[in-house]
Amino acid sequence: MLTPRNSVRSLKLRLLIRIVLPLFAVALALGGWRTWYVFETAKEIFDRNLTAVSLAVARDLASSGVELLSQETLLLLTDASGGKIFYHVHGPDGAYVAGFGYPPRSAVTPLSGATAPELFDSTHLGRPVRAVALGQLVNSAGLEGIATITVWQEQAVRQQFAIRQAVSSAVIIVLLVGAVIAFVWFGVSSGLAPLNQLRSAVGRRNPQELRPNAQAVPEEVQPLVGTLNDLFQEVQNSIDARDRFISNAAHQLRNPIAAVQALAESALNAKTTDKMTRRVAKTLTEARHTSQLAEQLLMLERLRHSPESFKREPFDAADSLLYVAQRFSDRALDRNVEFGFDQDDQPAPLVGDPELFGEAIENLLDNALAHAGPGLRGIALILGSAEGEARITVRDDGRGIPEADREIIFERFTQLDFGRGSGLGLAIAREILRAHGGEIRATGELSDTGAGFAITLPLRNSPGS
Numbered sequence: 347m348l349t350p351r352n353s354v355r356s357l358k359l360r361l362l363i364r365i366v367l368p369l370f371a372v373a374l375a376l377g378g379w380r381t382w383y384v385f386e387t388a389k390e391i392f393d394r395n396l397t398a399v400s401l402a403v404a405r406d407l408a409s410s411g412v413e414l415l416s417q418e419t420l421l422l423l424t425d426a427s428g429g430k431i432f433y434h435v436h437g438p439d440g441a442y443v444a445g446f447g448y449p450p451r452s453a454v455t456p457l458s459g460a461t462a463p464e465l466f467d468s469t470h471l472g473r474p475v476r477a478v479a480l481g482q483l484v485n486s487a488g489l490e491g492i493a494t495i496t497v498w499q500e501q502a503v504r505q506q507f508a509i510r511q512a513v514s515s516a517v518i519i520v521l522l523v524g525a526v527i528a529f530v531w532f533g534v535s536s537g538l539a540p541l542n543q544l545r546s547a548v549g550r551r552n553p554q555e556l557r558p559n560a561q562a563v564p565e566e567v568q569p570l571v572g573t574l575n576d577l578f579q580e581v582q583n584s585i586d587a588r589d590r591f592i593s594n595a596a597h598q599l600r601n602p603i604a605a606v607q608a609l610a611e612s613a614l615n616a617k618t619t620d621k622m623t624r625r626v627a628k629t630l631t632e633a634r635h636t637s638q639l640a641e642q643l644l645m646l647e648r649l650r651h652s653p654e655s656f657k658r659e660p661f662d663a664a665d666s667l668l669y670v671a672q673r674f675s676d677r678a679l680d681r682n683v684e685f686g687f688d689q690d691d692q693p694a695p696l697v698g699d700p701e702l703f704g705e706a707i708e709n710l711l712d713n714a715l716a717h718a719g720p721g722l723r724g725i726a727l728i729l730g731s732a733e734g735e736a737r738i739t740v741r742d743d744g745r746g747i748p749e750a751d752r753e754i755i756f757e758r759f760t761q762l763d764f765g766r767g768s769g770l771g772l773a774i775a776r777e778i779l780r781a782h783g784g785e786i787r788a789t790g791e792l793s794d795t796g797a798g799f800a801i802t803l804p805l806r807n808s809p810g811s
Contacts, residue, residue: 388508429503438491449496663694689729706778718744741798752788
């Protein structure tokens with residue numbers, strides 16, 4: 347089986363990529379935002395805890411002097427804060443009052459009065475810490491003035507807390523993305539199941555099998571399957587037409603070739619020169635007829651399958667029809683048939699092959715002369731134009747064409763009266779006119795009104811030409 351050179355990745359993979367990539371982008375953005383939010387929240391929570399501890403120390407200092415937080419209270423605050431908390435108090439004169447010996451230093455000017463807690467980053471014993479400083483007015487236990495309270499905690503504590511929260515959020519996001527991918531994969535696989543069934547059904551087809559595909563498919567693919575079915579039908583019709591053409595051509599050529607062969611043999615067996623000459627003349631006539639039939643068959647196939655191969659040039663329909671009328675008038679006169687050519691004053695410019703166009707019209711005139719019957723008295727060729735179209739009529743007063751036969755007479759090798767001829771004239775005429783963008787239809791009943799052919803062709807520079 348041939349694979350298209352411009353094939354792309356599988357439809358399932360394409361759908362998955364187009365769904366998952368935006369999902370990953372959203373997940374990354376959400377993960378980044380969640381990490382930032384966790385760190386900001388951790389900072390806010392730990393800062394509040396530090397502030398709460400500093401206020402508790404300040405309250406105890408104001409109420410009991412140097413009797414500050416008990417060890418149990420400090421441990422409770424440490425557990426609530428997620429890590430160990432340190433504090434330091436020095437009095438108005440800068441002397442040590444309580445807590446740990448050396449507090450972290452702040453870049454802020456020392457507090458000069460009772461004030462709200464002030465948070466700052468610093469280092470303590472070489473480690474980064476987050477600290478809060480608070481000034482508290484005291485007047486007891488020999489202390490009078492503003493005491494400074496400093497409470498701090500290592501930055502690593504809050505960072506570890508934030509990292510744990512960020513990791514847990516990332517795990518949740520990854521699980522959600524994985525679940526979504528699994529659901530998408532399952533959904534895409536289930537949704538594409540009819541396409542896979544169609545692929546399997548097409549893969550099982552024999553290369554020579556051209557029947558339409560009857561596999562049920564989603565409505566989105568129905569136009570594609572419909573187009574393929576139409577293509578299969580068109581290929582089948584072409585094969586059938588080819589087979590009919592070969593059969594008809596073989597049938598039509600068999601008799602002339604057999605006649606040529608018989609005449610040639612009789613010429614060889616002629617007793618006298620005179621008889622041989624007459625038989626050779628008949629052989630030549632049949633050979634020319636056979637050659638003409640073969641040329642008509644080749645032209646018909648060329649018109650059907652490659653009409654673009656014929657030249658396309660501007661010409662005037664009136665000039666071509668006048669030339670055809672002049673040639674045909676002698677043949678009509680020999681049969682005692684009146685022939686007339688009539689045209690209006692409007693120009694009829696066309697684009698195409700003037701010789702082929704003239705041959706199509708001449709075929710119609712010859713058809714009337716050959717098949718209109720013994721009652722034929724007159725043939726008319728009329729040219730007019732209207733609404734951007736050239737309108738040509740070939741009409742006779744013969745026996746007419748039955749309505750049921752007005753389409754089949756354009757088929758190859760079709761003759762209603764089985765008279766002399768190849769049965770290709772009307773088929774060739776229709777194909778020539780179609781190659782010029784026109785159409786032809788038969789008119790007239792089986793009565794005294796006779797038969798006719800109505801032709802429409804787009805004028806040059808008109809829409810559709």
